[in-house]
Structures are given as structure tokens and as C-alpha cells.
Amino acid sequence: MLAATHAAFSTALYLGGAAVFEYPTEPIAWGLAILFSFMPDIDIPTSKVGRPLFFISVPIEKRFGHRTITHSLIGVGVLAALASPLYLLWPVGFWAILGGYWSHIQIDMANIRGVDLFWPSPLRVVMPGKVKYRLEVGSKAEMIVLCAMLVFCVGLYPMSNLGLRGGLHQILKDFDIAYGEFVKVQGLTWHTLELKAIDNLTLEHIECACPVLGAWQKGLIVAYRKTDLVRYYFPRFLAFMFKKFLALFSYRIRDILLLPAFKIYLRRFI
Template sequence: MPIQEAKLLAATHAAFSTVLYLGGAAVFEYQAEPVDWALAVLFSFMPDIDIPTSRVGRPLFFLSVPLEKRFGHRTITHSFIGFGGLAVLLSPLYFSHPAYFWAMLGGYWSHIQIDMGNIRGVDLFWPSPIRVVMPGKIKYRLEVGSKAEMILLCALLVFCVGLYPISNMGLRGGLHQLLKDFDIAYDEFVEVQGTHWYTLELKAIDNLTLEHIECTCPVLGAWQNGLIVDYHGKARSVGKSQMHHNLYPIDAVLIQGEPLRVISQRVNLQGRSLRWLVDHLQASHAYYLLGELYVDADKVVNVSQIETYHPVLWGGDKVKLHYAKVEDLRDYLNLTAIRGEAVVQFWLWPGDEAVELRFDGGTGKVETPGVLEGMF
């Protein structure tokens, strides 16, 4: 094979393996890593070890020369037997570095697959003489080193450039960035909440005032097929139901931030007031309160709530907390729980020390670790 044709052929195999690798990252949403990518490209050359003049055949001549003499080109190394043999040899990597295992096998298969589009095809079922070609009509298949292969190479390079940014976001993430669809943002957040800090680039309409708003709002959680965001220091629900949500989304893009560590602490509030809880939560870390309390039904609280969603919901003898902060409890502090508990979620940035609150259920005394000394 002429050197120029060999270089063109190697470039085509490298480009096709890259398209499959990046395309797989976009569809299956695995993380595209340089080492895995390089291994996929490297092993896309390996089936041509049966040619002494190929890119891998020259340095491995002690293998390529006898392989060519004994079996010929595009036979055993381009067959299920060769592919299966490689899988067996690489099998230890499946348990230690599975990403390497699949990258190598995928790169090797990419070579076989694109060679099916060559005029000769491959002996995929070797030692059977049946050759596998794709497509079936010879006029649509490629000749090595031809202008058609050059056109294919150019097309593959264009695909590589287009797939690279999508591979980092995933196909769904790419569609999300393009369509700015709220439902995609909601589904994505539900799957990954609690792992990172997230913000929502949002254009929306306030269901109460019909005001058009734009913000980049921290996302607190999910609620009623929508998201809870922090809008100007207040928790607001975003969703497509005017019955359940404060803000109707027009455009929404979910943005991942730094890793998040959430430490949750359950606090029994039986016989205790919300003021007691607040007095013990003057910490420097971001935190939110969730839970359900039963209180004296005859107790009157002077509150006026016309918003669809509120972090503190009052109804009869029940008070529900949903991502409430201290300022949200202002009108409820003197309520004493007959029974119920609250969950305190501390949201920690990378490098923040752990927080642990231990409440003595009998005396109300609180023991705190050193990180919270001076809080109480």
C-alpha cells in the first residue's frame, strides 16, 4: 500500500473512531476523557496489524509479517474471532478500568465497521469465506485512497467538531441548551439533585402580577413537577401549573456549579416551638428546613398568604416546612408542636467542615462540635 494511501486510511479510521466515541458520550452521557479517547483511536488501527506496511504493522512487524503470510488481509483480525480474542485479552481491564476496556473494544470495532464500506469488505465470519459489505451495491462503497474517501474523511472531521461540545453536555444537555426547555431542566435536576450546586437561567412570568422576569436563580429543590428557586432571597416555585407554581417558565437552562455536600439532621420538635429551633440554627452555613408539624388548631396566626407556593404552609392544625429559612418563619415562631419533626439541611461548599447538631430530647440542651462553637 502506498504511504500516502496508508496515511489517508489511518486518518479515516482515527476520525471514524472519534465520531463513535464522542457520539457515544453524547447519547449515553458518559464522561469523555482524553485517555479513553486516545485508546479508542489507537485501537482503531489495530485490525491492520495484518499488513506490515500499516501504521501498527511497521513497529509490530514480528506479528504483522507472519499474520499476512498465514491469513492475508482483512481476515482473522477483521473477524468476530479477532474481536472476541481481543475482548478476552482485555477482560482484566473490565474489572479495573472498564472505561479503558470499552474504549479499546469500541475503537477496534470502528475499524471493522468502516472497512465494511470498502469495495472488498471484511471476512467478519472468518474462516467462512462469506464477506460482509455495507452497503450492498458496489458503486456506493469506497476505494482506499480515492477522492470519495477524502470526502468521507472531511465529513467525519466536521462531525468530530460538531460532536465535541455535545459530548461534554450529553445529547439531552445539548438539546436543553438549544431548546431552553423547562421540562428538560426539571428532569435533569431530579436525577442529579444533591450532587452539585445548580442555578437556573430563567425567563418567566409571575402568575400573580404577570410581571416578566429574568434571573439566574439558585435551585433549591423540586416540587409539584416544578422547581423551587431562590429569587431575590425568597423561595419561589417555577412550573407550568398556575395552580401550584408562582412563576411560569418561558425559557429555562439548568447550569451545574461546584460539588455540593448536604448534611441532614432530624430534629424532634414535640413540645418545642419554632423559635426554639431558630435559636439553635444561627450557623454560618446555608441551611433549609423541611418537615411537618402538628400544632394547636385553636392557635391563631396573623398571616396572609396569597402566593401559590410558600416555604411555610399553614392549614388547620398542620404546618408544613419546605425549604424554609429563618425569615420565612417570622409569623410562626411562637407555634409549639404537639408532635412532628423538622429536617435541617446544611448545604456545604467544597472544603467546608462537617456540621453535626445533637439535640438532647429531654432537656433541650444542645451539644455542638468545634465548628459551631459560638453559635449558641
């Protein structure tokens, strides 16, 4: 496969892993995943990594050939052993390196020849099984796959920052997911709860973006700004001034009865 295809596929796996396992997307780890997606091709001197490392790639090609030892489980194991000290210091970086390396092998299975995954066994692993569905290097089919992966990565990037649960939360507007997301990060960032609800004391309908103060008994405690009542007790000018004062300094904390029929979601409060 082309280097661009390997870079796109490693990016898709990295962002997909961030969405599923909810690790932070770090530029350095992302770059390592892309860099090591080129490394299995060190067994060919004309590759992106083979040219600068010709003193390594030439002997490997002469001794083992292309898509053999470096595209096998042995190659993955050797890399894991070499990178293992990094696991203790920076686990995300370790898995980015290993994941990027594996992404190269996995996408090369879609090549016509496949890879010798179980080298030194001559058994070749291909995906899919029928030759007509596999990709030739640099073919029009590979270009289509590359473009599709790039579009997929663009769409996957927001999901990688939200995580799988966060993405479902944005789609479903589910309060239970919002509650779980808040509990994980409470005390670290400010959040608001955008809701439509009914005050269980006055039965008035409430629609607001309320700052979340904390979690309590599978629910959220929010600060509800209340300034409308002052107009009933003050002359217009004094009411206006008093409302401005309350808008700056006064919050009333209320228990809110959250109705499941309403759409509720949590977003970062800036």
C-alpha cells in the same frame, strides 16, 4: 482505509456514544479508542501498527492474509477476552478499546473488497452493496469522507459533554428536561435557572438567573434576589446602602409559578 480515516471514525463513534449513553469523555479512553482503531491492520506489515510489530504482523499475513481473522468476529472476541479484566476496573476503557477496534472493521466494510467478518467463512461483508459507492484506499472519495467526519466530530464534541438529553434541552429549552438534568446532578454542582415567570404571590413578572436550591414536587426551588422594594421606604442614600447590603447577604425564597409558554433552561452555575 487510511489511518486518519480510522482515527476520525473511531472518534465519531466515541463521541456519539458519549452523547447517547452519557458517559464522560476521558482523554485516555478517547486515545485508546483511536489506538485500537489501528489494531486490526496488524495483519499487514506496512500498516501503522504492523511496522513496529512486524514480528506479529508478518506471520499473520503469511498465514491468514489481510482483512481476515483480525477483521472478523473472532478477532473481536479474542480482544474482548484479553481486555475483560479491564472491564472490572474501568468499564469505559474496556468499551473504548472494543469500540475502537470495531470501528476499524465497520469502516473497512465500505472498502471495495469488504471484510471477512465471519471468517473462516469466505463470506465477505460490504457496505454499501454496490461497488461504485464503496471507497478506494486513498481516493478522493475517501478524502471527502474524512473531511466530513472531521467536521462532524467538531460539531459532535459539545453534544458529547451535554449528553443527548442535555443537547435537546439546550435546543428545545424544555423545563421537564432541565428538571431531570438537575435531579441527576443535584448536590454535586451549583446551577442557575434562567427563567421568565410570574410570582404566584404578587403576580409580578420575573426575569432572572436564579440559583437553584433543590427539587420539590416535579419543580425547582430557587433563590430570588429581591432588592427593588427598599426604595419605597428609605431615603435615597439609605436605600442605596441597604440595597447593597441585601445584594450581598439577602435572598428571598419564593414559590414560582412556571408558565409553559416561557423559555426556561438550566445551565451550570459558576
